[in-house]
Amino acid sequence: MAADATSTQSSDCARVGQCARSHSVVIALSCCALATLWLRAHWPTRAQSLLCVLVASAAIGVSILIQTNPVVGLTGAANYAVLTAFVVSFHTPRLLTAVWSVGAVTLGVLIVHVAADDLALAVCAAGIIVLLNVFVAFACRAMLVLIQPDTHHGDIEQLTGLLHRDAFYQAVATLLASRSRSDDRYLVVVAVNIDSFSLLLGLSGASGGNRARVSVGQALREVVRHNAIVAHVSDHDFLVADTFTTADASPLVERIRGAISVTPQRLTASIGVVCTPLPPLAAEPPDDVLDKLIAIANQAIEQARMAGGNQVRYVLRPTLDEDPDDDEPQPDNGRIA
The missing domain is CATH 3.30.70.270 (Reverse transcriptase/Diguanylate cyclase domain)
Structure with a gap:
């Protein structure tokens, strides 16, 4: 019985590891594809930039959820601040809401896993990540207002x-x-x-x-x-x-x-x-x-x-x-x- 349980657990771990590797390959290929849009001689169109934001948001969420250590995933959730800065600078508040919604769902899953071992760590980490994104959004918005030319x-x-x-x-x-x-x-x-x-x-x-x-x-x-x-x-x-x-x-x-x-x-x-x-x-x-x-x-x-x-x-x-x-x-x- 013990041997069967160990074998089953090993098989499950192998499947999880294979799934994580598959997701990592997909994320890497997606990032390379998005990079080609920015390496061309001209800027991406607004639709292409919107696609980059949506794909990046999903890629960040998947990459931190496939981490075996949820604390490492919480650290990776700070990457949403970079995406927040880009969206505030070049896109509409509606898209920022969509990005933050994806980030909130991802952060919620991580908090549940971390809270099972250390509730205080989960709450503090979540608070820091939320405050970081809010601060970046307000800072970028303030910067845009300050550098906005007087010309219409x-x-x-x-x-x-x-x-x-x-x-x-x-x-x-x-x-x-x-x-x-x-x-x-x-x-x-x-x-x-x-x-x-x-x-x-x-x-x-x-x-x-x-x-x-x-x-x-x-x-x-x-x-x-x-x-x-x-x-x-x-x-x-x-x-x-x-x-x-x-x-x-x-x-x-x-x-x-x-x-x-x-x-x-x-x-x-x-x-x-x-x-x-x-x-x-x-x-x-x-x-x-x-x-x-x-x-x-x-x-x-x-x-x-x-x-x-x-x-x-x-x-x-x-x-x-x-x-x-x-x-x-x-x-x-x-x-x-």
Whole structure:
């Protein structure tokens, strides 16, 4: 009888061990499959990210339940905090509820097993894991609130994360209407045009063009001041507006050129810069002022492109009440970089 019981127990343990190994293999293969979604050249879609969360939630639950020692399983339950941080940062509270529901069921099973030997340990461990997940959720939410830009999501161009044209006009109008610092006396508008963009599209396709736009957008954000206004207004055109104490915008322009030149694609750009005193701008509507300044900057870009590209044309103190064609960059007004 004893031998039969021992044999039966050994057989059960073998089956449990084989089942645990099978689950471990499935979990490992699932993790590898999910990893391929994040190793590609582009981000996963929202549906793919949702799938990753659901699979990861189930994988964590199964992996800690198959542990022979339930205390080890309780330790592994802390992994739900990582999943909590991801869901709070990129998904909705409804998905977080689903993840926490799976975690609660898993934690409940572990508590029952641990409580059979040590009730105090089970209660304390469960409390720590719950508090950890709640703390991570609130911390991530607070971080998102702190770093949330003042710009409304509808004003953001989705590819580059910069303002679109209408939002750029609104931001510049606000800047002109609310200027109160006596040390800022000039408005500078910088128009940036990626050189040979059509050739880039022909060689690398739409994905290559998108990567170039994103790279230039990131480069512009990194070199401008925090209160500068940056926009992506067309396929290969960007705009920057800022106020300066002097009419010399060359330090900003050189930073822009340098940042674009070190992008992964080693891009170059033709740049038109318009610098005009702030006080006279109050006499005209902001949109009309900006239309004229951008037209002058675009004309400067055309001259830089005709000269071979990868150059800068400056226009200082243009006359806004005349046609933009009358404000061509002159040797004494600007310089070629």
